[in-house]
Amino acid sequence: MENKTHRKYVLSPSILAADFTRLGEEIKAVEDAGATYLHVDVMDGIFVPSISFGMPVIASIRNCTKLIFDVHLMITEPERYVEDFINCGADIITLHLETLKEPEKVIALLRSKHVKVGLSVNPKTNIEEVFPYLHLVDMVLIMTVQPGFGGQKYLDYCTEKIVTLYEQIKKSNLMVDIEVDGGINEETLPIVLEAGANVIVAGSSVFRGDVHSNAKRFRQKIEEFIPVSNN
Ligand code: DX5
Ligand code: ZN
Helix, strand or coil: CCCHHHCCCEEEEEHHHCCHHHHHHHHHHHHHCCCCEEEEEEEECCCCCCECCCHHHHHHHHCCCCCEEEEEEECCCHHHCHHHHHHCCCCEEEEEHHHCCCHHHHHHHHHHCCCEEEEEECCCCCHHHHHHHHHHCCEEEEECCCCCCCCCCCCHHHHHHHHHHHHHHHHCCCCCEEEEECCCCCCCHHHHHHHCCCEEEECHHHHCCCHHHHHHHHHHHHHHHCCHHHC
16 A cells, blocks of 8 residues: 555756756766656646757766666647657656546556656646556656745645545555645755655756755755655
């Protein structure tokens, strides 16, 4: 049965906030500091107002790190591109429920390609909307800011969604990770961990300033929270 003692707690630094002139070095810094995933935000300027980067960047950084690529697709009709993202190095692909006409179909496609599958919801989307798909996915990403930009403030009302989702996962005896994304800093980290999140995205709080020591501090704070029996 899913409970906090058997969960893996993971830091997933978001390169959206990185210095792109030194991207390889900064990725190495978070890897050395104990990150497990690398959060890769893909934005299309339609589903979200901004445009970030795509396949060529991901394929290029794939050569410089062994970190697990946690690719967050903030794009319309993501079905069209999932195979391209797998081919350029994605290990986990997270799709927004709001963008999917037939969630089961694209989830099955991802499963057949042996990548992990995440389903994401915007702050305003009810968390109950992911419940029908929980048995089909590896992870649910709860957006804790409006998707589109880094550096925003954590939306307090999202904490309740984490709690509700965690309760539902336990009730259903499933092993589904809960990822949180947006406004996570040293103040909000304990709140999301306590609520039930176990995959922590952090953009500006890791990549602004000394990247290595920020990531290390974050990793330590997560470790302090992990129940003793999990070490
Ligand atoms: C926002 C992105 C986030 C972003 C988080 O749409 O999905 O991953 O990089 O940035 P911070 O941690 O600065 O809020
Ligand atoms: Zn993201």
